[in-house]
Amino acid sequence: MTVLVTGANGGVGRLVVDGLVRDGQRVRALTRTPGKASFPDGVEVAGGDLTEPDGLAEALRGVERLYLFPVAATARRVVEMAVDAGVKRIVVLSSGAVTGGLDTDFHLPVEQAVEASGLEWTHVRPGEFMLNKVWLWGPSIRAERVVRDPNPDVAWCPVHERDIADVAVAALLGDGHAGAAYDVNGPELLTLRDQATAIGAAIGKEIRFERVTPHEAREIYMKQGGFAAANADFLLGFEDYSGAEADPDAAAEPNLAAYGPFPTAEAVTGRPARTFAEWARDHATDFR
Known part of the structure; x- marks a missing residue:
């Protein structure tokens, strides 16, 4: 199984890559600057830009699961290409602002595009990043x-970026997460x-x-x-x-x-x- 991680050089994406590698998965990391990228041994580096989705066909080839960094303007096209490539599951890096009804323009359209695809999906909605x-x-x-x-x-x-990544990795690899939207706070x-x-x-x-x-x-x-x-x-x-x-x-x-305690990664990871x-x-x- 190949997992494509988009936004792989980001504060969360690079930790998702690390978590998948530790689990023994075949990982492909998408970055706009493949020549400058540094990832663990065994990670396949693919050049590409989510703002230019028509150039992602090769990066998506053979991918079964996708960690999707949110780019609202091109989300529908990226998801269409993922479907065409045979992707089965998408985990979206979203935002707790969607849960609160504040985000209608940035992360919500990405979530909606993924939900409309017919694929298995999970949304990870962190609050404010400690980072x-x-x-x-x-x-x-x-x-x-x-x-x-x-x-x-x-x-x-x-929230610690490692907690966000741990939830994303659990949703990419585990069962029982399809159709879930996980708010993740500290x-x-x-x-x-x-x-x-x-x-x-x-x-x-x-x-x-x-x-x-x-x-x-x-x-x-x-x-x-x-x-x-x-x-x-x-x-x-x-x-x-x-x-x-x-x-x-x-x-x-x-x-x-x-409002009482806010949901954390523990509800998903058990830690x-x-x-x-x-x-x-x-x-x-x-x-x-």
């Missing part, structure tokens, strides 16, 4: 041992201040938390570039999930504690979900 903190806070922690944000006491249940409700403290403990340094205005934070993120700049307006409340303009000062702080402290230790070198 985001590397891209948002890494530069200021490394340079100044400080985090700057408008909302130090806003709490969330961020096991703890943590404020941003708590998260900064955990990173400090992991690197053995005290990290200050400096409260700034949304506009000041936006300026910081735009100067950082990359993920921080690309997502600054949404993360700081200048736009809503659909991309419409919003007022960051009018945004209500969600009270997640009122306790990884904590933020574990994640911080795993990524200590990213903050030193």
Whole structure:
């Protein structure tokens, strides 16, 4: 059996590749830069781009199961090609925002395209990635041992990327997952201040938390570039999930504690979900 992993160089995709390899599966990794890719021995590297689906025929040849990174604009065509290639099962990297009814334009169309295919499908819907903190806070922690944000006491249940990948691997390989949509969160409700403290403990340094205005934070993120700049307006409340303009000062702080425990990877894997402290230790070198 060959499993094709799209988005194989991504924060979750590369861990899906690792998990499949550990299980002894034949893995094909799709990447836009095959010449620069580095995967475990035995992984077949295929060049391709989900935004150009007509070039994916060779990558899909002989594939039985597919881990699908979400690209809404081309999802229907990619799924059509998967059906034509003989794929039997698709696991979608989606978003918990679909469950909450917030995402109608990004991940939901991918889910709908897969469901309409007639193939076995499973959706993996993570909440906020712990990994985001590397891209948002890494530069200021490394340079100044400080985090700057408008909302130090806003709490969330961020999830370790390894838990997301473990759920995806279980759905790709195991029985009983067809037709399921798994919300995957972290096991703890943590404020941003708590998260900064955990990173400090992991690197053995005290990290200050400096409260700034949304506009000041936006300026910081735009100067950082990359993920921080690309997502600054949404993360700081200048736009809503659909991309419409919003007022960051009018945004209500969600009270997640009122909703009780959130589902974690444990419901699928049978193993306790990884904590933020574990994640911080795993990524200590990213903050030193």
